[in-house]
Amino acid sequence: EAEVAQSPRYKITEKSQAVAFWCDPISGHATLYWYRQILGQGPELLVQFQDESVVDDSQLPKDRFSAERLKGVDSTLKIQPAELGDSAMYLCASSLVGGAADTQYFGPGTRLTVL
């Protein structure tokens, strides 16, 4: 069964450092999502790509976060500089065509701890 791949699975960093997360969606999936999930809360959408284009980044803190999906396949999410409040699980998901009715498939996530 095809899966969404993410790396690293765990990342510990000090505040003010830069971190980067990678996601490889299910082959053929046009839509890719990055979510942040704080313990005890639901996933919050940070950015959504349709192929290589950003369709929603309204909740992305653009002063420190950036995301790209250059060839419309895999994607990188970067935080620079990291802050204590960024400690969370970062989840990547993909769906076949996008749209609210489409099932999203999640990767295992990257658990970030900022010290």
Added chain:
Amino acid sequence: RKEVEQDPGPFNVPEGATVAFNCTYSNSASQSFFWYRQDCRKEPKLLMSVYSSGNEDGRFTAQLNRASQYISLLIRDSKLSDSATYLCVAGGTSYDKVIFGPGTSLSVIP
């Protein structure tokens, strides 16, 4: 008011019990609804979509009440393996966006 709200629980129920979760959503224009399941420290996985007519999958039944803007999930004959967090999802303000609720924690005890 949050766009999708759930009772966080935890719900602690004995094996074999029936348990129901409710979820309310604020956007009356929402068209898509789902329940996802998330095991501890794992990623969310789709449990079932929620259709206007309601739907059933084995021990799980989902229902939608558009007038009151809530959806429900009923689990019959609870198993230990049902212990997880159940995330309610509703379509958001744009056609291609969904909003996740905070989740309801379920523990099924022997």
